[in-house]
Amino acid sequence: xxxxxxxxxxxxxxxxxxxxxxxxxxxxxxxxxxxxxxxxxxxxxxxxxxxxxxxxxxxxxxxxxxxxxxxxxxxxxxxxxxxxxxxxxxxxxxxxxxxxxxxxxxxxxxxxxxxxxxxxxxxxxxxxxxxxxxxxxxxxxxxxxxxxxxxxxxxxxxxxxxxxxxxxxxxxxxxxxxxxxxxxxxxxxxxxxxxxxxxxxxxxxxxxxxxxxxxxxxxxxxxxxxxxxxxxxxxxxxxxxxxxxxxxxxxxxxxxxxxxxxxxxxxxxxxxxxxxxxxxxxxxxxxxxxxxxxxxxxxxxxxxxxxxxxxxxxxxxxxxxxxxxxxxxxxxxxxxxxxxxxxxxxxxxxxxxxxxxxxxxxxxxxxxxxxxxxxxxxxxxxxxxxxxxxxxxxxxx
Ligand SMILES: [Zn+2]
Numbered sequence: 001x002x003x004x005x006x007x008x009x010x011x012x013x014x015x016x017x018x019x020x021x022x023x024x025x026x027x028x029x030x031x032x033x034x035x036x037x038x039x040x041x042x043x044x045x046x047x048x049x050x051x052x053x054x055x056x057x058x059x060x061x062x063x064x065x066x067x068x069x070x071x072x073x074x075x076x077x078x079x080x081x082x083x084x085x086x087x088x089x090x091x092x093x094x095x096x097x098x099x100x101x102x103x104x105x106x107x108x109x110x111x112x113x114x115x116x117x118x119x120x121x122x123x124x125x126x127x128x129x130x131x132x133x134x135x136x137x138x139x140x141x142x143x144x145x146x147x148x149x150x151x152x153x154x155x156x157x158x159x160x161x162x163x164x165x166x167x168x169x170x171x172x173x174x175x176x177x178x179x180x181x182x183x184x185x186x187x188x189x190x191x192x193x194x195x196x197x198x199x200x201x202x203x204x205x206x207x208x209x210x211x212x213x214x215x216x217x218x219x220x221x222x223x224x225x226x227x228x229x230x231x232x233x234x235x236x237x238x239x240x241x242x243x244x245x246x247x248x249x250x251x252x253x254x255x256x257x258x259x260x261x262x263x264x265x266x267x268x269x270x271x272x273x274x275x276x277x278x279x280x281x282x283x284x285x286x287x288x289x290x291x292x293x294x295x296x297x298x299x300x301x302x303x304x305x306x307x308x309x310x311x312x313x314x315x316x317x318x319x320x321x322x323x324x325x326x327x328x329x330x331x332x333x334x335x336x337x338x339x340x341x342x343x344x345x346x347x348x349x350x351x352x353x354x355x356x357x358x359x360x361x362x363x364x365x366x367x368x369x370x371x372x373x374x375x376x377x378x379x380x381x382x383x384x385x386x387x388x389x390x391x392x393x394x395x396x397x
Contacts (some may be wrong), residue, residue, distance in 0.1 A: 033119075033120075033121055033132075037079055037184040040058060041055060041056060041058045041062040053123075059125055063089070064082070065099065066125075066130055076096060095369060128295035152320070153193050160335065162340075163191075163337040164188040164339075169182040170184075179195075180194075181195055182346030198338070203316060203317050204313070205311050210312050221306060225353070225360065226302050228356065240289065243289050247286065250330055251277055251282070257274055257275060257278070302353065305353045309357050
């Protein structure tokens with residue numbers, strides 16, 4: 001149970017870090033700067049204190065691939081052979097990826113841009129016209145590739161699960177009416193529901209996690225949460241020491257086993273049997289130790305969580321598709337089940353930090369309120385807080 005909590009907590013911390021980092025990356029992309037390692041054929045160099053992306057020697061050779069494709073309609077294998085002659089050795093898939101990548105004609109395309117294409121600040125390897133014509137040539141061979149458009153009307157797709165089949169629901173639109181639905185794709189299942197209805201219900205459910213308190217109370221909540229988690233981690237440190245002790249004992253046992261085997265007190269069968277057993281135990285303990293040592297930045301992490309919870313529903317509603325999916329999975333790591341017969345949503349797991357904050361909120365409001373639109377009452381959820389070893393302390397308000 002403890003380990004599970006730590007894992008959820010780590011996952012949460014990583015997620016927050018990634019979101020901070022994503023915001024920075026998206027900004028760079030919108031400015032036309034590629035935020036990560038540039039593709040093959042380019043180098044990232046420091047010029048006058050600024051990072052610049054320039055074409056390298058490989059890039060100059062790679063340029064020919066586009067020209068061969070257009071002018072001679074060479075197969076990818078033939079392109080591959082010619083490039084290899086010039087000293088650039090690539091696998092077949094890599095050639096396809098290069099020819100498809102708009103970066104080479106000066107454009108930026110990235111998951112984070114939600115389908116938007118940005119004019120990059122780097123020098124193009126080829127003209128935009130050449131790129132489009134090459135891709136036109138390829139598309140006549142491969143019947144085109146469609147860029148998968150993630151639909152802003154169906155942010156809960158793949159996150160909602162059909163309760164009957166345990167399969168993710170997909171989204172679709174009835175074009176005549178312009179109405180979106182979530183739907184289970186199992187043949188004969190028939191689970192489907194108006195998307196807007198479920199989206200609204202989800203936004204409403206998020207209100208249970210909203211912390212709409214005065215700044216002073218928010219400050220207290222932060223302190224309380226840090227104190228509780230610290231207390232919990234303290235207990236965990238004892239556990240950590242126990243694990244380390246066990247690890248040392250096991251190592252000694254394994255050593256002793258080797259000695260006895262060498263001194264021929266043990267048969268090879270017995271030796272193998274016990275080494276396997278001890279090594280298995282050892283690997284379990286090592287995993288547990290690694291998990292237990294990972295939690296850091298507690299205060300910062302909780303600060304972020306509380307700030308996030310202040311306007312949680314609004315943040316979700318206003319976010320783009322990509323961010324919406326992130327928030328959903330952060331809060332409900334096992335997704336949400338939808339039951340068509342009862343027209344009900346249900347979840348099995350809530351991120352422990354947000355769960356704890358929701359619990360504190362109930363304490364400050366001195367009332368227990370269910371998560372609207374969900375069959376799992378928040379009251380039950382807070383009991384599962386106790387189950388994770390987090391005992392909330394009451395504080396004077
Ligand atoms: Zn189904």
